[in-house]
Amino acid sequence: MRRSTAVLSLLATLVSGSCVAAAQAFPGADGPPRGGHGRGTNILVVGVDSRAGLSAAEKNRLHVGGKGCNCTDVMMLVHLSQDERRASVVSIPRDSYVEYADIDPARLGKVNGAYAIGGGPLTVRTVEKATGLRIDHYLETGFTGFEQAVDDLGGATVCTDKPLKDENSGLDITAGTHHIGGNGALRYARARHINRPGDLGRVRRQQRLVTDLLVRLKAEGALSGPVSTARTVRTLLKSVRTDERTGLDDLVRIGWALGRLSADRTEFATVPIDIFDHRVPGVGSTLVWHKSRSEALWDALGNDRPITGDTRIQPAPKTPARTNPAGIAVRVDDAAVAAALRANGFVVTDTSQSAPSVRPEGPVVISYAAGKEEDAATLAAALPGSRLRVVPGHDTHFDVAVGTQPVRVEKVTYDRNVAEGAPVTADRLSCAGGGTGG
Known part of the structure; x- marks a missing residue:
């Protein structure tokens, strides 16, 4: 149980972009299970939104x-599986609407x-109350710790298929692949006002950042054996402190x-x-978990099963x-096709x-302005066999022109x-695997 906290030390440094660098274990971490199934090890990683102790210059540098x-x-x-042959990382959006534990009367x-x-x-x-899982270890990390750790590890690689800009972060x-330092990685991980605003896109970027850091560390041999792993762990411990039950030997293993x-x-x-x-x-805008899917997610982790490929968690739609x-405006020159697309949302x-x-001879032609490729892909999925045409200077609408072929x-x-x-x-999130996006 103690050794599993090492995974947390690495992930916390690479993922979280908040708070003061500090680690904390909660009471009973090595005692009897306090709920859940008790298979494998569950670690909660958090970053706290606090500027305490940061000078004006540090705030400005870190943005x-x-x-x-x-x-x-x-x-x-x-979640680290019991046989230590699989790791599952689940992001919990900060605006998730849940019932707090140990508060009477109940408060959400x-x-x-x-x-x-x-x-x-x-x-x-x-989190235990919301998920039904036992949390075995807990860690906090922070702005400066994150920045220092990424720099100490030689920077990070990020990739995107379009420019990314967020004034807040x-x-x-x-667009392209970039090697960035700790400061740039922090800005990348914190950005919330890109493309679709909110935490889900930011969370996916954090996951990509972690993935590519791990890929590079392994490729460079930083985790290839006891000696190289010990060197990497000592580097991480400059900016991440663990609980008293976790020794260097645990982290290395x-x-x-x-x-x-x-x-x-x-x-x-x-x-x-x-x-x-x-x-x-009194609370504001919140996120409500999907009841059956989230329950299936926690059940899979509680029973030490993979979460990928589980259709209870993520049903596979016929045409995703x-x-x-609902955000795609279309002009259609055929009444029947127009009605069918309208019914489609x-x-x-x-x-x-x-x-x-x-x-005109041929299939449906979809005309649109450059930069709207994702929406064009959605419209093309609704009109299989259609031909896409980018038109310079086209307005924000999509034009659907029906040809002689059946639609x-x-x-x-x-x-x-x-x-x-x-x-x-x-392997699907990493830059090498094509994991790009805003």
Whole structure:
């Protein structure tokens, strides 16, 4: 049980972008299970949104101006399988709407608020209450610790298929693959106002950052044996402190095991969400977990099973949509196709009255402006066999021109959980595996 905390030391340094660097174990960590199934080891990693102790110059350098909330800003539950041959990392969005533990009368709020009420211990018990799992270890980490650790490890690699800019975090990078230092990695991990605003996209970027750091550490031999792993662990311990039950030998053994873990044996996911903007008086906008999917997720972890490929957690739609049809405005020059796309959730304007009297030879043609490739892919999925055409200077609408070939409108399914947080193995998240995005 003690050795598993080593995984936390590495992941906490690579993932979390918040708080003062500190580690804390909760009462009973090595005692009898306090709920859940007790298979494998569960570790809760949090970053606390606090600017305490940071000078004005440090805040400016880290781009963390403003007032901290003294609440958890980043939260990941790491499950190490009993045989140590699989690691599953589940991000818990900070705005998750849950019932706090040990409060009478019962009180509900954002999961990040548990820390402000009762610190790490209440945070742990609240996560246990919400998930039904036993938490074996707990760790906090921080802004400066994160920055220093990434720098000490030689920087990080990030990749994106489009420019990423967020004034709040200070992130500003072009499309492509970039090697960045600790400061840049912190900005990348904290960015919340890119593409679709919110935590889910940020969480996926954090997962990609962790994946590529681990890929590089293994490729460079930093976790290839006891000696190299000990050197890496000592580097991490400059910015991450562990609880008193965790020694260097424990960290080396687990770090070495992590180095032997193939990318397809490391899983990442975000808790499935049902309602993305549940407004609660006095609390604000919250995220409500999808009941059956989240329960299936916790059940899989509690029974030490993989979370990827489990259709209870992530059903496989027949025709998945990359973006939400409700945000895609389309002009269609055929009444029947217009009606079918409207029923599919697209915002449709019927232009059939101005359609040509003689249809052009060939399939449906979708015309659109450059930069709208993801929405174009969603529309094309609803119109299988269609041809895409980028038109310079085109307006924000998509134009669908029906040709002589028969048209079939396919029902597409948009699930934001699929787009931003579906269970996936690390080999699909890494830059080498094509894991890009905003």
